Amino acid sequence: MSSFNSIVSLEEARRVAIFGGTHGNEMSGVTLVNLWVKNGAEIQRKGVETKPFITNPKAVEKCARYVDTDLNRAFTPENLSAPQGDNQPYEVQRAQEINGIFGPKGSPDAYDVIFDLHNTTSNMGCTLILESSKDHFNLQMMNYIKKAIAPSSCLVLLNEHPLLKYSTSRSIAKHPVGLEVGPQPQGVLRSNIFEAMRVILKHALDFIELFNEGMEFPSCTVEVFRVLERIDYPRDANGNIIAMVHPNLQDCDWEPLNPGDPMFQTFDGKTIRFQGSGTVYPTFINEAAYYEKQQAFVTTRRESLVASSIRKV
């Protein structure tokens, strides 16, 4: 990466992958990727090789999040460098295979962009998930998508948290992009969520084509929600949950939560209030898959990031 007259010059994004089924019960991505494997006309763009790929076929077959362990946490250096063999959990073996095809992670041979398609039971709408605030290519892509789908909205979640960031499937790409659309129950395919995801992908691929064709994208600012903290459900001494997300908070992803606002409701009707020191923006509220991760929601902070001008080298 080099800059000239404050324009960042970047390599073209020639190799793009679209992952579905990283969680086998998140049906929009599974269905779209399966469709595109059969007929990829919709995702073809001039000068781009786009590969649709089911990352966890065994979990898809079982319609389960995973078989042995969460694939979307499995792309750690330890796992990717572990000796290959059948005694590894299925998803660790699979992470190694995927890293072989689309990586190696962190190397010049890695794919340029990977979109990983997810659904959530939370009322998050369309959310793009970024892993770095310094990825100007991705920030420009977010800006492009947001403008293209207006007046519909698409929010950006930034997870750079030193403890809460995890080793995603998409993290093997140079520019990893998570796409999370909800609310949709696990194992269900809703037409509104399916179409919303499809439209985001269309604009994302259009952006890549334009970039590869030499279009310059001027500096801009992008509003993001930065992951701050994981909030668990209240529990008893045995670890059993003793309260639910409060009805005032349920489905209110991205809305401000202020100190003193209701956060949980105990089974005997008591309200537990947010004790933070300032306003936060909760998201992933009451996501089914996060009960086992001891997470009722994450808090975020709203920030404006500056994306530099970019054009291809």
Added chain:
Amino acid sequence: MSSFNSIVSLEEARRVAIFGGTHGNEMSGVTLVNLWVKNGAEIQRKGVETKPFITNPKAVEKCARYVDTDLNRAFTPENLSAPQGDNQPYEVQRAQEINGIFGPKGSPDAYDVIFDLHNTTSNMGCTLILESSKDHFNLQMMNYIKKAIAPSSCLVLLNEHPLLKYSTSRSIAKHPVGLEVGPQPQGVLRSNIFEAMRVILKHALDFIELFNEGMEFPSCTVEVFRVLERIDYPRDANGNIIAMVHPNLQDCDWEPLNPGDPMFQTFDGKTIRFQGSGTVYPTFINEAAYYEKQQAFVTTRRESLVASSIRKV
């Protein structure tokens, strides 16, 4: 059962069970029953022994619908009379155990009433499920609950269909009552759904107490939705789904579906319309667990049933 001056005299309902976790990922019933196992004050009524019971603890532990096979289809005569042994599927063994405790099914020793608590991903609201149009005790209970919770609503689904009726966990009781509340994703506990289920149970137990105390319930009519037909998703020659529930039908459980109305939307945007000969009322629309049962929704017909006057013997 005998009648006198058109009043049906029925035995008191002394033994009542509340089943949760028949499907281990339907969290309202699991949570309520676990609460009541610890402290049953809320479900105690004068002259009634109420037993809260987790029917499929292994599925609850895995937060899955079932381990080997659907427990709520397992109470067939064949299964209940099969030789006991570890080579049977877990849920068949469990059905035999449950039948030993709360049955035997069809015998005078069976429990009087079993409430079985379920959640659905469909937008069904509060639904009571009946297995017989001739169970005047249950019809009177439905009428009582509907009046008690007004202006909130609670609909009654009647499944007497010779092919679509199945062998439920609750079917071992003299008066089986299914309670289905949604929409709620599998593995998620929503406070609104939890409270709605709790309120229905409260009124149901109140009814039983009043009946046992000798109150006479005069003849009444109860509106029910009778199961007519199972409608599957459109599929290709390999059995793969090729269309989604149409956005005009999604979440419209209990609303009239007329011939020519949109029913499915194919992945390439074509509308598939309802071809029936008259108005039906669809329900269980896009229930997650019914993909594997080849069911996108069931159609029902609206009927008014007459419940005879009842009082205890």
